[in-house]
Amino acid sequence: MKITSATFVMSNSQVALCPKDRLAEYAFIGRSNVGKSSLINMLTQRKSLAKTSGRPGKTQLINHFIINKKWFLVDLPGYGYARVSKKSKKTFQKFITSYFEEREQLVNAFVLIDIRHEPQKIDLEFMEWLGTHQIPFSIVFTKADKLKPIEIETNVTNYITQMTESIWEEAPKHFITSSSKGIGRDDLLNYIDEINRNIS
Numbered sequence: 182m183k184i185t186s187a188t189f190v191m192s193n194s195q196v197a198l199c200p201k202d203r204l205a206e207y208a209f210i211g212r213s214n215v216g217k218s219s220l221i222n223m224l225t226q227r228k229s230l231a232k233t234s235g236r237p238g239k240t241q242l243i244n245h246f247i248i249n250k251k252w253f254l255v256d257l258p259g260y261g262y263a264r265v266s267k268k269s270k271k272t273f274q275k276f277i278t279s280y281f282e283e284r285e286q287l288v289n290a291f292v293l294i295d296i297r298h299e300p301q302k303i304d305l306e307f308m309e310w311l312g313t314h315q316i317p318f319s320i321v322f323t324k325a326d327k328l329k330p331i332e333i334e335t336n337v338t339n340y341i342t343q344m345t346e347s348i349w350e351e352a353p354k355h356f357i358t359s360s361s362k363g364i365g366r367d368d369l370l371n372y373i374d375e376i377n378r379n380i381s
């Protein structure tokens with residue numbers, strides 16, 4: 182898919198105030214600092230469409246962008262930032278769960294995982310929650326340029342194996358990306374394009 186336009190629409194803290202258009206919507210979410218803003222900028226080839234986070238945990242809003250006047254790309258707040266208070270963690274959880282429960286236009290969630298790390302409880306639990314709520318998702322491994330090919334293979338296999346050995350019958354679809362090297366861009370955009378074609 183060629184990106185011909187990518188425009189910021191709005192930021193919100195309430196699902197009810199998100200755009201009313203019934204366009205297919207794709208959400209991007211992951212731990213703070215996972216590389217979400219960089220990935221969104223790489224996908225859209227816009228230098229600073231998504232703000233790369235100066236201070237993780239600060240941008241707690243749902244950000245809508247419209248791509249090719251056809252689909253929404255949604256930048257959700259990063260989770261798992263240790264320095265936010267318990268109260269704000271709860272508020273955050275409520276707000277994210279409402280987004281996933283209420284947003285009918287949502288077609289797929291892309292859950293970002295830093296390819297260098299061992300599977301983390303917070304990510305596994307989040308994907309389990311998506312699964313129990315029947316929300317389609319795929320994994321996007323980020324920062325692949327930081328590892329050698331053999332290490333990428335080992336880490337990805339380890340991650341997927343842990344998932345299928347615990348609760349998942351099938352391995353979720355996954356992508357390997359690097360925003361600094363542009364790796365995985367075509368795969369991700371083609372995947373979105375294919376879904377858009379099937380549902381239009």
Ligand code: GDP
Binds near residue numbers: 214220
């Ligand atoms: P966010 O908090 O998830 O939006 O993460 P950012 O996109 O702001 O990235 C967090 C840090 O990781 C920044 O220092 C980025 O430069 C770095 N980063 C993000 N993506 C990549 C990547 O693909 N490769 C490398 N080497 N660094 C990356």
